[in-house]
Amino acid sequence: MSATATAVDIVSALRSVAGDVQSAGPELSIDEIRPDAIVIPRSEDEVAKVLRFSAENGLALIPAGGMTKQGIGGVPDRADLVLSLRHLNKVHHYDPGDLTISVGAGMTLAGLQQVLAEHRLFLPLDPMLPGQATIGGVLAANAGGPLKSGYGGAREFCIGIGFATVDGKRAKGGGRVVKNVAGYDMMKLMIGSLGTLGVITAANFKVYPLPRQTATFQCEFKTAIEAAEFGRKVWASSLGSRLMCLEIISPRAQEYLNDGWDPRDPDHFSPAAPVKHHTAWTVSLRANGSDAVLGRFSKDLGGAISEELSGETEAAWWRWVSDFEVKLAHRHQNAMVIRVSVPQSQVADALSAAEKTAIEDNFVCSAVGRLPAGSLVVGLAPLAVDPPSAMQFANMASALRGRLSRDASAVVLRCPTEAKRHFDVWGTSPTDLGLMRAIRKTMDPGRVLNRGRFIV
Amino acid sequence: MFGFGLPAKIKRIVGKEAVLDRPEDLMLYEYDAGINRSMPEVVCFPRTTEQVSRILKLSHERGVPVVPRGAGTGLSGGSVPRKKGIVIGLARMNSILEIDLANERATVQPGVVNLELSKAVEKHGYHFAPDPSSQKACTIGGNVAENSGGPHTLAYGVTVNHVTGLEVVLPDGRVVEFGGKSLDAAGLDLTGFFVGSEGTLGIATGITVKLTRLPESVATLLGIFNSVEDAANTVVALTSAGITPSALELLDGWMLRTVEQALHAGYPMDAGAVLLIELEGISEAVEEDAEAVRLICLRMGAREVQRAKDENERQRLWMGRKQAFGAVGRLSPSYYTQDGVIPRTKIPQTLRKIEEIGKRYGLQIGNVFHAGDGNLHPLILFDVRDPEQTRQTLEIGREILEYCLSVGGSITGEHGVGMEKLSMMPSMFTDDDIEVMTRLHDVFNPGALLNPLKVLPSARSCREAYNPGHPSLGESK
Numbered sequence: 001m002s003a004t005a006t007a008v009d010i011v012s013a014l015r016s017v018a019g020d021v022q023s024a025g026p027e028l029s030i031d032e033i034r035p036d037a038i039v040i041p042r043s044e045d046e047v048a049k050v051l052r053f054s055a056e057n058g059l060a061l062i063p064a065g066g067m068t069k070q071g072i073g074g075v076p077d078r079a080d081l082v083l084s085l086r087h088l089n090k091v092h093h094y095d096p097g098d099l100t101i102s103v104g105a106g107m108t109l110a111g112l113q114q115v116l117a118e119h120r121l122f123l124p125l126d127p128m129l130p131g132q133a134t135i136g137g138v139l140a141a142n143a144g145g146p147l148k149s150g151y152g153g154a155r156e157f158c159i160g161i162g163f164a165t166v167d168g169k170r171a172k173g174g175g176r177v178v179k180n181v182a183g184y185d186m187m188k189l190m191i192g193s194l195g196t197l198g199v200i201t202a203a204n205f206k207v208y209p210l211p212r213q214t215a216t217f218q219c220e221f222k223t224a225i226e227a228a229e230f231g232r233k234v235w236a237s238s239l240g241s242r243l244m245c246l247e248i249i250s251p252r253a254q255e256y257l258n259d260g261w262d263p264r265d266p267d268h269f270s271p272a273a274p275v276k277h278h279t280a281w282t283v284s285l286r287a288n289g290s291d292a293v294l295g296r297f298s299k300d301l302g303g304a305i306s307e308e309l310s311g312e313t314e315a316a317w318w319r320w321v322s323d324f325e326v327k328l329a330h331r332h333q334n335a336m337v338i339r340v341s342v343p344q345s346q347v348a349d350a351l352s353a354a355e356k357t358a359i360e361d362n363f364v365c366s367a368v369g370r371l372p373a374g375s376l377v378v379g380l381a382p383l384a385v386d387p388p389s390a391m392q393f394a395n396m397a398s399a400l401r402g403r404l405s406r407d408a409s410a411v412v413l414r415c416p417t418e419a420k421r422h423f424d425v426w427g428t429s430p431t432d433l434g435l436m437r438a439i440r441k442t443m444d445p446g447r448v449l450n451r452g453r454f455i456v
Numbered sequence: 457m458f459g460f461g462l463p464a465k466i467k468r469i470v471g472k473e474a475v476l477d478r479p480e481d482l483m484l485y486e487y488d489a490g491i492n493r494s495m496p497e498v499v500c501f502p503r504t505t506e507q508v509s510r511i512l513k514l515s516h517e518r519g520v521p522v523v524p525r526g527a528g529t530g531l532s533g534g535s536v537p538r539k540k541g542i543v544i545g546l547a548r549m550n551s552i553l554e555i556d557l558a559n560e561r562a563t564v565q566p567g568v569v570n571l572e573l574s575k576a577v578e579k580h581g582y583h584f585a586p587d588p589s590s591q592k593a594c595t596i597g598g599n600v601a602e603n604s605g606g607p608h609t610l611a612y613g614v615t616v617n618h619v620t621g622l623e624v625v626l627p628d629g630r631v632v633e634f635g636g637k638s639l640d641a642a643g644l645d646l647t648g649f650f651v652g653s654e655g656t657l658g659i660a661t662g663i664t665v666k667l668t669r670l671p672e673s674v675a676t677l678l679g680i681f682n683s684v685e686d687a688a689n690t691v692v693a694l695t696s697a698g699i700t701p702s703a704l705e706l707l708d709g710w711m712l713r714t715v716e717q718a719l720h721a722g723y724p725m726d727a728g729a730v731l732l733i734e735l736e737g738i739s740e741a742v743e744e745d746a747e748a749v750r751l752i753c754l755r756m757g758a759r760e761v762q763r764a765k766d767e768n769e770r771q772r773l774w775m776g777r778k779q780a781f782g783a784v785g786r787l788s789p790s791y792y793t794q795d796g797v798i799p800r801t802k803i804p805q806t807l808r809k810i811e812e813i814g815k816r817y818g819l820q821i822g823n824v825f826h827a828g829d830g831n832l833h834p835l836i837l838f839d840v841r842d843p844e845q846t847r848q849t850l851e852i853g854r855e856i857l858e859y860c861l862s863v864g865g866s867i868t869g870e871h872g873v874g875m876e877k878l879s880m881m882p883s884m885f886t887d888d889d890i891e892v893m894t895r896l897h898d899v900f901n902p903g904a905l906l907n908p909l910k911v912l913p914s915a916r917s918c919r920e921a922y923n924p925g926h927p928s929l930g931e932s933k
């Protein structure tokens with residue numbers, strides 16, 4: 001039987017399981033793997049049915065939200081279907097007085113924030129591309145942004161989760177209240193599991209009052225070490241409790257923190273002309289409070305402040321920081337993006353390790369990072385005239401990992417598909433691999449979900 | 457069959473002086489601070505991870521049930537050995553292994569007492585934020601197992617928000633690590649999954665936690681209300697105004713009078729309820745919020761709002777809250793604390809419901825609870841020697857929890873399911889929910905020898921016939 005005939009069979013058989021099934025066009029490719037069909041269930045029950053159908057028919061399936069983070073993980077071994085959660089985009093329950101909300105996994109993050117903003121509430125989660133990224137995808141990838149410094153990650157405010165399993169069950173964990181220890185914490189297990197244990201269909205969150213007033217203080221330093229020292233001192237001071245964001249930004253990263261979207265030379269590092277030449281490391285502090293509180297920042301930080309942002313300029317700045325990775329990738333299609341996670345005292349060392357690694361392979365390093373969380377986004381763009389070889393990416397990943405401490409993780413979020421085949425994008429984990437594999441196996445014995453991408 | 461029997465083997469692992477097997481000694485380990493009982497056959501106190509691992513290997517080889525125990529302050533029977541066997545007391549694993557101020561982390565053994573860690577880092581301007589009211593006694597291992605909260609977890613988060621890494625001994629004796637000092641270790645968040653698993657997935661032998669800096673300024677206020685209704689509505693008004701107190705506790709009128717008679721904390725004898733409200737942080741914000749809180753309380757009908765002038769007064773206001781349970785203990789031969797959670801807007805109607813249930817059964821119920829996060833602790837007074845009252849008390853507890861569920865809440869906010877609430881799990885979770893959790897349980901604890909018959913009504917151990925005692929332990933008696 002030809003491959004196309006099989007694909008047609010799958011599509012027609014699927015139609016009896018879930019209403020909305022479309023053949024996948026040639027433009028749909030995940031790491032150069034082309035699925036046959038896209039299925040878009042209209043209910044959580046339909047998601048469960050599609051999963052069971054896939055398991056029974058030995059299909060490999062890729063769950064999808066806004067397709068903003070499909071570059072994460074290893075190259076899929078196979079992908080027959082893409083399961084889009086886009087129809088599951090409703091608010092299920094919302095009581096502003098309780099500061100909680102329940103939504104379908106296919107709702108975009110921006111959509112959710114809009115609902116909340118009507119009551120001056122928000123979810124302190126600010127990953128890239130909120131207009132496209134869906135709640136399910138953000139949770140599955142454990143994506144975050146600058147707000148992680150002040151509020152923590154999704155694990156701090158996702159209080160309930162609904163998911164479908166490959167044997168066709170709908171299951172949940174947690175609930176709708178902000179404090180709850182009944183049963184195992186399924187939220188923690190599903191967040192960051194990259195759709196390999198089940199498909200997230202709904203989530204409940206604890207939400208926060210929108211700050212009435214914020215301001216951002218930019219402070220500049222000659223070196224990463226000085227910047228990190230300063231940032232950590234502010235964090236450990238009384239000012240720390242009012243900080244929403246505490247970002248460290250490398251000089252080169254400034255190139256991507258603006259509204260321009262022109263790709264110029266997509267293959268190589270090519271700064272815009274004329275370039276305001278940034279040589280300084282920036283510590284960007286976003287504080288929340290009344291005039292008196294913000295006044296205290298001005299007073300305590302004094303001469304360290306080089307610029308103060310507020311209002312629309314401030315909002316734009318933080319959007320740019322969130323979108324740093326996208327902008328970089330847009331500018332250089334061969335860029336590699338690595339999420340480096342270290343204890344906070346190792347931030348400057350990790351940044352200098354990334355610089356060194358980049359230089360050795362003729363790449364340019366730029367980085368933004370949540371200083372107290374030790375969570376860095378490192379971009380490596382090729383500088384050479386010839387396109388880099390796949391091995392160069394592999395070498396850089398292992399060179400960087402070799403320079404980091406035992407406490408660090410370096411996960412490659414983005415790099416050319418060809419290169420991915422030559423190394424493990426995840427690197428080592430302190431967490432026991434045998435157990436992770438056993439969990440994966442018990443939840444998805446037939447390897448239906450995201451085959452080959454995570455915990456293989 | 458086994459030479460000198462299991463107690464002898466365990467003595468060889470941990471030393472003679474670290475094993476109890478005489479009935480009069482074992483009796484102390486048949487209960488926790490809750491209502492369930494069952495006596496172990498041997499209790500031991502390892503000092504190292506390696507010893508824990510060897511004991512679990514032994515249990516695994518011999519098929520003997522094992523239950524970890526911290527300080528035994530749990531309220532849901534978590535450390536009660538339902539199938540007898542071995543209790544591993546972790547109290548002697550009480551070293552603080554590392555204090556890493558540069559990274560705001562500490563690594564401790566599981567038997568470190570909660571408050572001891574805060575005391576150890578206080579001089580550096582830090583503390584361990586989760587502060588269960590039992591913090592002078594309970595262990596960090598127990599906090600991890602229960603995902604414990606406390607009055608100040610409203611602003612700071614519960615235990616799971618403060619744990620970044622674990623060393624765990626699995627039921628077969630394998631020692632594994634989850635996470636570490638950094639926040640986003642690659643791989644699954646098994647640290648987060650383990651916290652709150654109530655000793656059913658493994659024994660935590662090393663715990664890496666966040667240290668939180670102490671606030672620059674603290675304001676403690678007492679809002680005095682004529683009715684519990686007004687106090688409850690104030691809770692909602694405060695959160696809606698965007699104020700997040702670090703603590704927001706409610707005591708109802710009956711509790712107030714009981715506490716005041718016992719402790720003379722300065723609480724008004726004739727009020728309907730008080731709210732104990734604490735604000736922490738940078739002084740400018742604390743002052744503004746304190747004024748806002750005062751105005752909101754008055755607007756919502758408070759007859760008076762007091763503010764502690766100094767640390768002494770602050771301690772006095774808190775004493776009433778912290779020792780409320782002790783005060784009740786003086787009044788009644790026994791009391792039963794429930795631990796339901798409701799969305800905070802449902803507090804007024806739920807308190808009415810609780811009152812109605814108490815009246816119907818003719819038993820006194822007091823309320824002292826974490827109002828800011830809707831975590832109720834109704835305290836039912838009864839006489840444990842009276843079987844009928846005991847039965848009614850349990851029924852009341854169940855009715856209250858069913859009501860919590862009916863308004864979108866949970867059967868437990870911080871005390872855990874343990875054995876106490878096993879039968880309520882199906883009211884909150886479907887068979888499929890529980891089946892998935894059971895599958896995960898079986899990945900870690902396939903023989904269900906570790907803390908059997910807890911948390912999950914369908915875990916393998918619960919499906920099997922109940923078999924008290926174990927033949928391999930019997931022969932040494």
Ligand SMILES: Cc1cc2nc3c(=O)[nH]c(=O)nc-3n(C[C@H](O)[C@H](O)[C@H](O)COP(=O)(O)OP(=O)(O)OC[C@H]3O[C@@H](n4cnc5c(N)ncnc54)[C@H](O)[C@@H]3O)c2cc1C
Nearest residue numbers: 526527528529530534589595597598601604605655660870
């Ligand atoms: C007066 C009083 C006030 C309380 N106030 C609060 C409160 O404000 N907030 C709150 O959340 N709780 C409160 N509690 C409940 C109790 O103190 C907490 O649940 C506490 O965390 C239990 O700690 P423990 O060391 O006593 O553990 P135990 O009671 O000994 O054990 C509890 C559970 O943990 C398991 N366990 C213990 N150590 C380990 C380990 N190292 N690895 C794996 N599993 C382990 C046990 O098997 C058991 O299932 C209170 C209790 C009392 C008596």
